[in-house]
Amino acid sequence: MGTSTYQLRCRECGKTYANQPRSICESCFSPLEVTYDYDSLRAHVSRDAFASRAPNMWRYRELLPLPAESQPSLPVGFTPLTSAPRLGEKIGSRRLFIKNDAVCLPTLSFKDRVVAVALANARSFGFEVVACSSTGNLANSVAAQAAREGFKAWIFIPSDLEPAKILGTQVYGAEVVRINGSYDHVNRLCSQIADEHRWGFVNVNLRPYYAEGSKTVGYEIAEQLGWRLPDNVVVPMAGGSLITKIKKAFDELILLKLVDPKPVKFFGAQAAGCSPISTAIKQYSSEIEPQRPKTIARSLAIGNPADGHYALQAINKSGGWAEDITDTEVVESIQLLAESEGVFTETAGGVTVGTARKLIHQDRILPDETTVICVTGNGLKTTDVLVDKYRSSSETAIAPKLAEFEAYLASKASLSSAVTETAAVGR
Numbered sequence: 001m002g003t004s005t006y007q008l009r010c011r012e013c014g015k016t017y018a019n020q021p022r023s024i025c026e027s028c029f030s031p032l033e034v035t036y037d038y039d040s041l042r043a044h045v046s047r048d049a050f051a052s053r054a055p056n057m058w059r060y061r062e063l064l065p066l067p068a069e070s071q072p073s074l075p076v077g078f079t080p081l082t083s084a085p086r087l088g089e090k091i092g093s094r095r096l097f098i099k100n101d102a103v104c105l106p107t108l109s110f111k112d113r114v115v116a117v118a119l120a121n122a123r124s125f126g127f128e129v130v131a132c133s134s135t136g137n138l139a140n141s142v143a144a145q146a147a148r149e150g151f152k153a154w155i156f157i158p159s160d161l162e163p164a165k166i167l168g169t170q171v172y173g174a175e176v177v178r179i180n181g182s183y184d185h186v187n188r189l190c191s192q193i194a195d196e197h198r199w200g201f202v203n204v205n206l207r208p209y210y211a212e213g214s215k216t217v218g219y220e221i222a223e224q225l226g227w228r229l230p231d232n233v234v235v236p237m238a239g240g241s242l243i244t245k246i247k248k249a250f251d252e253l254i255l256l257k258l259v260d261p262k263p264v265k266f267f268g269a270q271a272a273g274c275s276p277i278s279t280a281i282k283q284y285s286s287e288i289e290p291q292r293p294k295t296i297a298r299s300l301a302i303g304n305p306a307d308g309h310y311a312l313q314a315i316n317k318s319g320g321w322a323e324d325i326t327d328t329e330v331v332e333s334i335q336l337l338a339e340s341e342g343v344f345t346e347t348a349g350g351v352t353v354g355t356a357r358k359l360i361h362q363d364r365i366l367p368d369e370t371t372v373i374c375v376t377g378n379g380l381k382t383t384d385v386l387v388d389k390y391r392s393s394s395e396t397a398i399a400p401k402l403a404e405f406e407a408y409l410a411s412k413a414s415l416s417s418a419v420t421e422t423a424a425v426g427r
Ligand SMILES: *Cc1c(COP(=O)(O)O)cnc(C)c1O
Pocket: 109, 110, 111, 137, 138, 236, 237, 238, 239, 240, 241, 242, 243, 299, 300, 346, 348, 349, 376, 377
């Protein structure tokens, strides 16, 4: 395409490739990534041009690998960046923001961004079937966007995913294949299927294009902060791609002179039950030791992260850090975010909020720095982890009589004053 200003390049040996569905270098077997002709781009992009367009991720289209003929119409992205003073007060930050992809269109997670870019490329490469291996959110997003764009979808998932994520894939008419095994088994199988069938696997043979969609989280954060970069970002890590792409987005904005240069610290968040990247960081190791995942944060349960090495590099070079929290802390953090900011996130968001709190307590993130927490998915998809917390109150029902309500209120009041008295005695 005449206007195409991007191509594939090997991250290690630098060999370049014309655009094609390929994710691994044939010379050195390292991952490929999309690169752009930044010199020619500089003349074509400006803050004003971006800001004048519709509020969705396509406003940054020059910075995405978008085939010349594609006209994406789905308004994906441009999710709210909201200040979070009440959460900030509770965890010790005076300039805290939430990037809220729990409300991303169309399927309520940041995966909608990567899928949108992958499917635009699947179309131009002539695929009729799109597919993925998924920890849940990618399944939802591929199924939904395939339906809208007229692709057939094959979705491969570990059999123990949350019911809402399975149903939220099937409803779009996708073929769902449940695999008895972990995500890492599912992903290996998908690599083999991709060699046999001419299918566009968004996170296998289309992976370089797919991954670029995550950059839009970074562009939006900068634009929503008034074309400024934050001091810190806290990002959940599964395969480790999102955190590296937010960094790429910030680096590009600096290179294109759309923001002033400024160091940003990258902080990675994982669940203790699947923490290959944070463990390597905490051990000052450059090797990522694969793990067998065991956590309720299923969307982050990748034991052998494809971009783990690059995530680790991005974090270390920035002067950031990574941490992980227990499943109990994940649930508490979901409640903390909901009760203080009115945002209901899935387990991955609990991981991020709880990890941010831990990093602040460790003085790795300071109270007066501008800190953005990336909330990447919606709580309605993982309600199973909360059911026990609210079982007793949801089982109580009263008759529609004022007297009954007054009695109920009195019993609540005596209960809470009893609690207060106990607490006072305890002190
Ligand atoms: C996939 C996913 C992530 C992490 O993405 P990677 O790019 O694989 O690190 C984070 N949050 C949610 C909700 C996800 O579904």
